Amino acid sequence: MAKVLLFGRLSDVAGWREREVAGATVGALRARLAAEDADLGEALAAPGVQVAVDQAIVRGDPALASGAEVAFLPPMSGG
Amino acid sequence: MAKVLLFGRLSDVAGWREREVAGATVGALRARLAAEDADLGEALAAPGVQVAVDQAIVRGDPALASGAEVAFLPPMSGG
Amino acid sequence: MITLTEAPFDPGALLGDFSRGRTETGAIASFTGLARAEEGAAQILELEAYPGFTEARIGEIAEEARARFSLDDFLVLHRVGKIAPGEAIVFVATAARHRRAAFEACDFLMDYLKSKAPFWKKSHGPDGARWIEPTSQDHADLGRWEKESS
Amino acid sequence: MITLTEAPFDPGALLGDFSRGRTETGAIASFTGLARAEEGAAQILELEAYPGFTEARIGEIAEEARARFSLDDFLVLHRVGKIAPGEAIVFVATAARHRRAAFEACDFLMDYLKSKAPFWKKSHGPDGARWIEPTSQDHADLGRWEKESS
Numbered sequence: 001m002a003k004v005l006l007f008g009r010l011s012d013v014a015g016w017r018e019r020e021v022a023g024a025t026v027g028a029l030r031a032r033l034a035a036e037d038a039d040l041g042e043a044l045a046a047p048g049v050q051v052a053v054d055q056a057i058v059r060g061d062p063a064l065a066s067g068a069e070v071a072f073l074p075p076m077s078g079g
Numbered sequence: 080m081a082k083v084l085l086f087g088r089l090s091d092v093a094g095w096r097e098r099e100v101a102g103a104t105v106g107a108l109r110a111r112l113a114a115e116d117a118d119l120g121e122a123l124a125a126p127g128v129q130v131a132v133d134q135a136i137v138r139g140d141p142a143l144a145s146g147a148e149v150a151f152l153p154p155m156s157g158g
Numbered sequence: 159m160i161t162l163t164e165a166p167f168d169p170g171a172l173l174g175d176f177s178r179g180r181t182e183t184g185a186i187a188s189f190t191g192l193a194r195a196e197e198g199a200a201q202i203l204e205l206e207a208y209p210g211f212t213e214a215r216i217g218e219i220a221e222e223a224r225a226r227f228s229l230d231d232f233l234v235l236h237r238v239g240k241i242a243p244g245e246a247i248v249f250v251a252t253a254a255r256h257r258r259a260a261f262e263a264c265d266f267l268m269d270y271l272k273s274k275a276p277f278w279k280k281s282h283g284p285d286g287a288r289w290i291e292p293t294s295q296d297h298a299d300l301g302r303w304e305k306e307s308s
Numbered sequence: 309m310i311t312l313t314e315a316p317f318d319p320g321a322l323l324g325d326f327s328r329g330r331t332e333t334g335a336i337a338s339f340t341g342l343a344r345a346e347e348g349a350a351q352i353l354e355l356e357a358y359p360g361f362t363e364a365r366i367g368e369i370a371e372e373a374r375a376r377f378s379l380d381d382f383l384v385l386h387r388v389g390k391i392a393p394g395e396a397i398v399f400v401a402t403a404a405r406h407r408r409a410a411f412e413a414c415d416f417l418m419d420y421l422k423s424k425a426p427f428w429k430k431s432h433g434p435d436g437a438r439w440i441e442p443t444s445q446d447h448a449d450l451g452r453w454e455k456e457s458s
Contacts, residue, residue, distance in 0.1 A: 007208060008278030009289045055211045071208060077279040077290055078272040079191075079205055079236050079248050086358060087428030088439045134361045150358060156429040156440055157422040158341075158355055158386050158398050170324020173338065177319050181345035181394040187414075188323065188338040189407065195331035244331040257339065257422070258449065261415050264337075268407055299408065 002029060002064050008074040013043045021070075026051055027061035029070060048075040081108060081143050087153040092122045100149075105130055106140035108149060127154040159232075160213045160220060164239040169249045176233050176251045183230045183253040185260035189268050195243035202282040203241045212276040219270045227263035229254050234267065238277075269299045309382075310363045310370060314389040319399045326383050326401045333380045335410035338401040339418050345393035352432040353391045362426040369420045377413035379404050384417065388427075419449045 004021045011017045014037060023029035034041020043049070051058055052071040064070065083100045090096045093116060102108035113120025122128070130137050131150040143149065169190040177186050193203050207213075220232050231253040241247055250267050254260040279290040319340040327336050343353050370382050381403040391397055400417050404410040429440040 005208070007206060008280075012289075052208075052211060055208075055214065071211070073208070073276065074278060074289075075291060076274060076276045078270075078275050079277045079279070084358070086356060087430075091439075131358075131361060134358075134364065150361070152358070152426065153428060153439075154441060155424060155426045157420075157425050158427040158429070168324055169327050169336070170320045170322070172320070173323045173340070174318055174320020177340055177342070177396070179394070180342060184342055184344045186319070186340040186342065188340075189411070190323070190327055190336040190338075191407065192327070192330060192334055192336065194334045194405070244329070246327070255344070257341065257418055261339070261411065261418075265411050268411075272407070 001066065002068045002070045004029060004033070005069065005071040007071065008077075010040070010043055010049070010072050010074055013037075014040045023064065025061045025063050026053065026058065026070060029064070044072055046074075049073065080145065081147045081149045083108060083112070084148065084150040086150065087156075089119070089122055089128070089151050089153055092116075093119045102143065104140045104142050105132065105137065105149060108143070123151055125153075128152065160216045160234045160236075162207050162209065162213060162236050162238050164237070166245050167235060167237070167249065169246050172233065172235060172249050173251060176231070176253070180230070180253060182255070184255050185257040186251060186253050187257070187260040187264040188249065188251040189264050190246050191248040191268070191272075193241050193243050193245050193247055201243075203247070204280040204282060204287075205236075205238045205241065205247070206278040206280070207236075207238045208276055215276050216271065219275075220267060223252070223263045223266050227252070227254060227259040227266070229259065229263050232263070232267070234271070236271065236275075236277075240282075266303055269303065273300045310366045310384045310386075312357050312359065312363060312386050312388050314387070316395050317385060317387070317399065319396050322383065322385060322399050323401060326381070326403070330380070330403060332405070333403040334405050335407040336401060336403050337407070337410040337414040338399065339414050340396050341398040341418070341422075343391050343393050343395050343397055351393075353397070354430040354432060354437075355386075355388045355391065355397070356428040356430070357386075357388045358426055365426050366421065369425075370417060373402070373413045373416050377402070377404060377409040377416070379409065379413050382413070382417070384421070386421065386425075386427075390432075416453055419453065423450045 001020045001022050004019050006014050050073045054069050080099045080101050083098050085093050129152045133148050173188050233251045235249045237247050250264050252260045252263040280287050323338050383401045385399045387397050402410045402413040430437050
């Protein structure tokens with residue numbers, strides 16, 4: 001299980017901010033989230049959405065250790 | 080009589096900061112001060128020394144109203 | 159030091175603490191960003207951060223500024239959560255030997271904070287809430303530094 | 309407001325007062341200039357002003373900055389007399405709607421204050437006192453603004 005965090009408009013789309021989700025890789029998490037909620041799946045795939053695993057930005061489809069924190073980050077707007 | 084004010088190194092050269100001096104024009108004041116103290120006369124004539132009459136910068140040899148405040152200002156250094 | 163806070167803060171108290179007891183710093187620049195009231199079209203601003211991640215990313219940029227501008231010290235305090243009109247959103251202070259470095263570092267940090275820092279910004283207006291994306295002016299401001307370093 | 313003072317001052321208190329109660333100002337930049345200790349080669353700095361004349365000349369430049377950068381407000385406080393290492397010499401704050409204007413106006417005012425304002429500066433060191441003339445860096449800094457306006 002990974003702890004998934006959604007930020008900005010992503011949590012508005014999903015209706016939640018934080019959830020435990022099963023998935024061995026970032027891609028598997030994305031697939032599971034999209035299967036449950038097509039709007040969220042689309043929002044996660046939008047241009048500029050980055051992924052951080054344990055607070056470090058990752059690219060591609062890295063494997064996830066058990067208990068990993070996976071954050072989906074829309075374009076950052078500054079403060 | 081004019082009230083003469085000396086600033087910066089000019090007052091160090093003269094040994095005073097403020098004095099009443101007789102003179103109908105700025106040039107006459109300069110001549111009188113130089114006659115009394117040649118070092119001060121030279122310092123007043125140094126490049127960059129400006130003259131203010133009643134707190135406004137003047138050029139040339141303007142006439143002085145009685146009681147005018149005449150300030151000799153070495154190059155301003157900023158704060 | 160990089161701090162996120164949900165509570166309103168007083169920029170004066172921060173500058174007072176930051177400037178006290180410095181003997182080799184010649185120059186302290188500061189910037190305070192305030193939420194404008196927009197003449198009654200007042201919108202509540204809401205800022206979301208990713209705790210830990212946000213401070214770490216800002217810290218990286220601040221360390222870059224420290225090296226680039228030979229800073230003696232810096233302070234960044236940023237509000238998160240809901241911010242009312244007139245309240246301070248961000249405070250940045252930079253200390254350096256000379257004023258050019260202090261000004262430029264403060265300006266550089268603010269450009270980063272306003273355009274790229276990991277915040278997500280929502281405006282609550284009369285027509286509901288909307289997410290705000292960075293402006294083209296913010297990107298142009300940030301571009302000044304990228305050009306200089308190339 | 310332009311003020312000369314013989315007494316030490318707290319830049320934090322000044323920024324606190326300056327920033328309080330603003331609702332349409334989005335940006336406040338400040339600069340604090342401190343007397344450095346120079347690692348024990350500490351020199352007492354002495355600043356002489358021409359009361360009335362000095363404030364008026366600074367006021368002219370500040371009004372130029374207000375117009376040029378569309379400032380909402382400004383504050384200039386400058387020490388005169390003897391200043392010990394670590395003490396603040398000058399504080400400038402500028403308020404504007406946007407940060408670029410606030411920064412540039414503060415920078416512009418500081419360049420003027422450090423290079424051309426009507427002060428005469430004496431340094432009291434171990435070898436006695438000497439008058440200090442403006443540095444070439446100060447003139448180069450000021451030149452930035454003259455070029456831009458031509």
